[in-house]
Amino acid sequence: MLAPRSATFRAPGAPQPLRRAPGMQRAAQPRVGNVPGQFFTDSTCIDCDVCRWMAPQVFTRVSGQSSVTEQPADREGRIAAMQALLSCPTVRAASASHLLPPAHPAEAAPAQFSIHMRDRDPAEFKAAQQGMPIPVAGCPGVHHCGYHSEKSFSAASYFIARESGNVMVDCPRFNPALAARLEALGGVQHIVLSHMCARRSGGVT
Numbered sequence: 271m272l273a274p275r276s277a278t279f280r281a282p283g284a285p286q287p288l289r290r291a292p293g294m295q296r297a298a299q300p301r302v303g304n305v306p307g308q309f310f311t312d313s314t315c316i317d318c319d320v321c322r323w324m325a326p327q328v329f330t331r332v333s334g335q336s337s338v339t340e341q342p343a344d345r346e347g348r349i350a351a352m353q354a355l356l357s358c359p360t361v362r363a364a365s366a367s368h369l370l371p372p373a374h375p376a377e378a379a380p381a382q383f384s385i386h387m388r389d390r391d392p393a394e395f396k397a398a399q400q401g402m403p404i405p406v407a408g409c410p411g412v413h414h415c416g417y418h419s420e421k422s423f424s425a426a427s428y429f430i431a432r433e434s435g436n437v438m439v440d441c442p443r444f445n446p447a448l449a450a451r452l453e454a455l456g457g458v459q460h461i462v463l464s465h466m467c468a469r470r471s472g473g474v475t
């Protein structure tokens with residue numbers, strides 16, 4: 271899996287995201303286009319499109335970045351939005367205790383993303399997490415890993431369960447909960463990298 275990010279990816283034409291000095295807290299302010307409710311995005315979005323294809327009913331491109339244009343109406347929608355949040359590649363460690371708490375006991379620090387969630391239901395959040403990797407409809411054994419990384423240019427990673435050895439296609443961002451789930455599914459025996467840059471950058475560990 272990938273080590274913590276060092277490179278920044280932005281889609282062509284995307285606005286420059288806000289940058290803060292080291293140690294400075296991210297201001298979790300809704301950007302333009304967010305409707306009131308539990309989920310919102312901020313101006314640090316790098317317009318990678320991940321949330322929009324993972325939860326298209328919730329996230330829409332507005333002025334070059336993603337916004338929550340419709341709040342999820344039910345549990346299924348909320349879980350999809352939470353999985354998009356966990357997959358947002360702009361994740362950073364955060365020090366403020368009121369921010370998103372560690373999603374797994376092995377995670378040392380709370381995390382912040384370009385997607386934010388108010389009033390988290392711990393049971394629903396756990397269900398969202400345990401639902402990853404996400405089975406791909408119509409493709410038996412194929413799962414979308416989620417947990418995208420800027421270091422792989424926000425590319426999607428897939429886990430394929432096979433009798434002759436499980437395969438991971440490209441690498442997700444390291445997350446202990448995902449690692450535990452993959453282990454429970456039989457572990458990874460082979461890795462296929464579709465992008466040479468991931469190897470050249472030294473991002474794969």
Ligand code: SF4
Pocket residue numbers: 311314315316317318319320321322335336354357358359360384385
């Ligand atoms: S996943 Fe995060 S960075 Fe990517 S488009 Fe959505 S909010 Fe922006």
